[in-house]
Amino acid sequence: GDSVTQMEGPVTLSEEAFLTINCTYTATGYPSLFWYVQYPGEGLQLLLKATKADDKGSNKGFEATYRKETTSFHLEKGSVQVSDSAVYFCALSGGGANSKLTFGKGITLSVRP
Amino acid sequence: GAGVSQSPSNKVTEKGKDVELRCDPISGHTALYWYRQSLGQGLEFLIYFQGNSAPDKSGLPSDRFSAERTGGSVSTLTIQRTQQEDSAVYLCASRREIAGTDTQYFGPGTRLTVL
Numbered sequence: 173g174d175s176v177t178q179m180e181g182p183v184t185l186s187e188e189a190f191l192t193i194n195c196t197y198t199a200t201g202y203p204s205l206f207w208y209v210q211y212p213g214e215g216l217q218l219l220l221k222a223t224k225a226d227d228k229g230s231n232k233g234f235e236a237t238y239r240k241e242t243t244s245f246h247l248e249k250g251s252v253q254v255s256d257s258a259v260y261f262c263a264l265s266g267g268g269a270n271s272k273l274t275f276g277k278g279i280t281l282s283v284r285p
Numbered sequence: 286g287a288g289v290s291q292s293p294s295n296k297v298t299e300k301g302k303d304v305e306l307r308c309d310p311i312s313g314h315t316a317l318y319w320y321r322q323s324l325g326q327g328l329e330f331l332i333y334f335q336g337n338s339a340p341d342k343s344g345l346p347s348d349r350f351s352a353e354r355t356g357g358s359v360s361t362l363t364i365q366r367t368q369q370e371d372s373a374v375y376l377c378a379s380r381r382e383i384a385g386t387d388t389q390y391f392g393p394g395t396r397l398t399v400l
Contacts, residue, residue: 208391216376216391261328270341271380272318273389275328 174199174266178276185252186284193247193279195236195262203264205229205238205245206273210259219247219260254283287311289392291377297398298367306362306395310379317354318380318389319362323373331375334360367399 179194197203207219207229220229225240234249245262262276290309298304310317319331330344334354345351349367354360364371374396378389 215393216378218388218390221388263328270318270333270335271316272330272333272341272344273320273328273378274330277327 174203174264174274176262176264176274176276178260178262178279181279182282183279184282184284187254188251189283191247191249191252191256191281193260193262193281195245195247195276197243197245197262197264199243199264199266199274201266203266205236206263206265207234207236207245207247208261208263208275210261210278212258216261252281252283254285257281257283289377289379289390291375291392291395293395294393295396295398297400299400300369301366303363303365304367304397306364306375306397308360308362308377308392310358310360310377311390312358314379314381314390315357316380316389317360318378319352319360320376320378321373322376322394326373328376331362364397367397369399372397372399 175198177196204223206221208216209219210216220231222229222238225238228237236245236247259278259280261278263273265271265273292307315336317334320328322328332352333341349365352362374394376394377392380387380389
């Protein structure tokens, strides 16, 4: 079945540092890929998505590129801020009859001033 | 416009009791999902409703779990004879269902604690 693997956390960075969070997936067919973010005390929010190979999703300075050849969707940001502290989830939707989301385990990012 | 709402925000119950969790999706969204977020299992799909079609119940962990969606809008997730392992945050999400790639919008969740 479909699965998503995220790098182990937590991750602690200093403000303005470069961020990479690795995500790889296993799926049949051509899934859509997503990054969701959960800020402290808030619900899950879509951060960005990509629906086909080589698409780049971007939002709030974050980027991720759908790499079919490496089955990856790594999240990057050039300069993190304290306000980026949150839990980040990589997810895929297989596009089947229900288009349910399959999530990775999530990774907690803490950014120090 | 209003987002997905869920109630209650917190529920504490005793083992063996039944609980009902409610979800109000975004108006006009035809697809509705329930997920569970727990420490041990991460985020798991539970059930999916699409319009008037039969729901996809493939993620429900046991027959103590059931859900319904009345009038194609509000949904209720019912857990009978709750167990301690049911403690989790239950999340509802809705989607427009124009295409499978449409975004799922999540509610704030209901935190269920079974004592």
